[in-house]
Amino acid sequence: MLPHKKIESALQAAVRELLPDADTSIILVRPCDPKFGDYQSNALMSLAKTRKLNPRQLATDVLAKLDVSEVCEKVEIAGAGFLNFRLKNSELVKNLEAAVRGEHLFFVKAASPKTIVVDFSSPNVAKPMHVGHIRSTGIGDALQRSLRLLGHQVITDNHIGDWGTQFGKLLLGWKQILDRPALERDAIAELERLYKTVNAECDADPTRLDAAKSELVKLQAGDEENLRIWREMVKLSQVQFDTIYGRLRVKFDVALGESFYNPWLGEVVASLLTRGLARESEGAVGVFSDGSLPPKEDPFLVNRDGEWIADPALVRKSDGGFNYMTTDLATIDYRLKTWSPDEIIYVVDDRQSPHFKKLFITFTRWQPDAAKKVKLVHVGFGKIMGDDGKPFKTRSGDTVKLGDLLDEAEERALQQVTEKSPELPEAQREEIARVVGLGAVKYADLLPNRQSDYIFSWDKMLALQGNTAPYLLYAYARIKSIFRKQEHPEARIQNPELILAASEEIALAKHLLNFGLTLEAVADEFRPNYLCNYLFEVAVHFSRFFENCPVLKAESDAVRHSRLALCDLTARVLKQGLETLGIETVEQM
RNA sequence: GCACCCAUAGCUCAAUUGGAUAGAGCGGCUGACUACGGAUCAGCAGGUUAUAGGUUCAACUCCUAUUGGGUGCACCA
Numbered sequence A: 001m002l003p004h005k006k007i008e009s010a011l012q013a014a015v016r017e018l019l020p021d022a023d024t025s026i027i028l029v030r031p032c033d034p035k036f037g038d039y040q041s042n043a044l045m046s047l048a049k050t051r052k053l054n055p056r057q058l059a060t061d062v063l064a065k066l067d068v069s070e071v072c073e074k075v076e077i078a079g080a081g082f083l084n085f086r087l088k089n090s091e092l093v094k095n096l097e098a099a100v101r102g103e104h105l106f107f108v109k110a111a112s113p114k115t116i117v118v119d120f121s122s123p124n125v126a127k128p129m130h131v132g133h134i135r136s137t138g139i140g141d142a143l144q145r146s147l148r149l150l151g152h153q154v155i156t157d158n159h160i161g162d163w164g165t166q167f168g169k170l171l172l173g174w175k176q177i178l179d180r181p182a183l184e185r186d187a188i189a190e191l192e193r194l195y196k197t198v199n200a201e202c203d204a205d206p207t208r209l210d211a212a213k214s215e216l217v218k219l220q221a222g223d224e225e226n227l228r229i230w231r232e233m234v235k236l237s238q239v240q241f242d243t244i245y246g247r248l249r250v251k252f253d254v255a256l257g258e259s260f261y262n263p264w265l266g267e268v269v270a271s272l273l274t275r276g277l278a279r280e281s282e283g284a285v286g287v288f289s290d291g292s293l294p295p296k297e298d299p300f301l302v303n304r305d306g307e308w309i310a311d312p313a314l315v316r317k318s319d320g321g322f323n324y325m326t327t328d329l330a331t332i333d334y335r336l337k338t339w340s341p342d343e344i345i346y347v348v349d350d351r352q353s354p355h356f357k358k359l360f361i362t363f364t365r366w367q368p369d370a371a372k373k374v375k376l377v378h379v380g381f382g383k384i385m386g387d388d389g390k391p392f393k394t395r396s397g398d399t400v401k402l403g404d405l406l407d408e409a410e411e412r413a414l415q416q417v418t419e420k421s422p423e424l425p426e427a428q429r430e431e432i433a434r435v436v437g438l439g440a441v442k443y444a445d446l447l448p449n450r451q452s453d454y455i456f457s458w459d460k461m462l463a464l465q466g467n468t469a470p471y472l473l474y475a476y477a478r479i480k481s482i483f484r485k486q487e488h489p490e491a492r493i494q495n496p497e498l499i500l501a502a503s504e505e506i507a508l509a510k511h512l513l514n515f516g517l518t519l520e521a522v523a524d525e526f527r528p529n530y531l532c533n534y535l536f537e538v539a540v541h542f543s544r545f546f547e548n549c550p551v552l553k554a555e556s557d558a559v560r561h562s563r564l565a566l567c568d569l570t571a572r573v574l575k576q577g578l579e580t581l582g583i584e585t586v587e588q589m
Numbered sequence B: 001g002c003a004c005c006c007a008u009a010g011c012u013c014a015a016u017u018g019g020a021u022a023g024a025g026c027g028g029c030u031g032a033c034u035a036c037g038g039a040u041c042a043g044c045a046g047g048u049u050a051u052a053g054g055u056u057c058a059a060c061u062c063c064u065a066u067u068g069g070g071u072g073c074a075c076c077a
Helices: A003-018 A043-050 A055-065 A089-099 A130-151 A167-178 A180-185 A187-204 A206-220 A222-247 A256-276 A324-339 A350-366 A368-372 A402-420 A426-446 A469-485 A503-512 A515-525 A529-548 A557-580
Strands: A037-043 A076-078 A084-085 A115-119 A153-157 A278-281 A286-287 A302-305 A307-310 A314-315 A343-349 A377-379
Touching: A003 A037, A003 A043, A003 A055, A003 A089, A003 A350, A043 A055, A043 A084, A055 A076, A055 A350, A089 A503, A089 A557, A115 A130, A115 A324, A130 A153, A130 A256, A130 A343, A130 A377, A130 A402, A130 A426, A130 A515, A130 A557, A167 A187, A167 A206, A167 A222, A167 A368, A180 A187, A180 A529, A187 A206, A187 A368, A206 A222, A256 A278, A256 A286, A256 A314, A286 A350, A314 A324, A314 A350, A324 A350, A324 A402, A343 A350, A350 A368, A350 A377, A368 A515, A402 A426, A426 A469, A469 A529, A469 A557, A503 A529, A503 A557, A515 A529, A529 A557
Parallel strands: A115 A153, A115 A343, A343 A377
Antiparallel strands: A037 A084, A076 A084, A278 A286, A286 A314, A302 A307
């Protein structure tokens, strides 16, 4: 058992003994400023407060019941009632030696694994994937990897936008202005041109819009020709998706697009109507407020000029077509019946937050029993902005295409590798550039807190110095270099004794110990940036160690073996951590 | 109009959700025995956390107001 887990459970037991009704799940120890120890608890102060107790007295009482002498030095009470824990060197050594033997890598699998559906990426057919998609794709992929690593059963689903109103316009364009040679050269560009052209025409001319709508109605009614064209558009888009996901090394267990749910949409609406949850309004069918929430918190109400009026979730349009609320309801229903998940998480732009609020409430009203068994979570993220503070566009008004961003990243990385390591063969330099460039982009996107908007900048996305993926990869490569330089690699002893004496060794070792703590925080709060920051700190601690503690030229065999083992553990944590972020590693760069 | 989100160092961002002296990177300035890989390391400068109040042992974090930005407000997804 990892030391912080031991401290945590001992602390929980001690507190429960004194305050049986206390919520011990909130009581946790977490690393703080090293000046105040390796772990700390600040929960006693708030516990004391709600019970009108003296916090320092409570801390003293808890301490009297607390025995963590196996893992910690004497526990200190500090400040208003903090408990500061300092790990014993022997405990640190014990844990690292266990890791060296391969017993763990500083994390433990979840005690009760959950089944979790992760819905992310969701590109649209006939549109290029742009920088915006890197957010959902990168965050979603990092989260699903973290959850899997912690032992959960994960189903990743790419809910592709392959059905809906845009196809009316696309079909019209395809039939009337399609440029075949252009389609063969660059299918997505041509499809995009069709859409843009017809869309502009529709804005100017209502009869064009009617024509587009009737194409859509024909498609949804099963018209053979329109279905054939639609299938071709989907197929062409799939090629693009496969290319991008291949480059990003992102895989999905299933990719059930919106069209997959088409057969059930009528039933969903019928069911909502029979249960009295939906009703007709202005020719459409919608779910309305049930009045159970105060107006301000009710997503089915909106204030217009001082009056609260209905803002229903439409499930059938006045023309008889369905929309994404209907599809999303059918999707939840299907997922529950197919996988019985404990959670479904949606990694989607924050702007859709009102939609998900309505969706989750509507589903809960529709299937109350099923809803009790599943946690529905919208993991939102901020918008990508240009440096003018407006949603990001290039000078020509388009968004930056994801493929172009990746190309540029690899190009810049190749330039750098060629400059730094001209001696490496070209093929190897290209492979390094691929990993480094791609890693830089992914890391740059994962580093900021997902909730905040971020300003897009090429230089930031493609940076190769500082708190970036290349910095982490460089630390990893330096470790690998040490092992390559080792004179007798085969003479490496199997389970060396760890000697942690230098402050840099101890700091690095203690930090490695917190890998699992970090992974759990990532999984609990769906925030991969914790892992980015953790790994950056691993690399920083390693770099300091590397500067100050000679490994191969260590003063004795024992110290050399110990440091080699520490290097190896660092490399393993870096590799595993980067892999969890969806970033590959290279042995040299 | 109404609702929601945001404002932290010159720039881009953190701060594990109410914890101790607000941290990084970039940019700027100093340094580092030819270094087990300099894509690195050590250091300096840079902050009244938009403004004004409030809550409490403790506030970037919660509340109120103000200013400035963004987003969303049935038949697009």
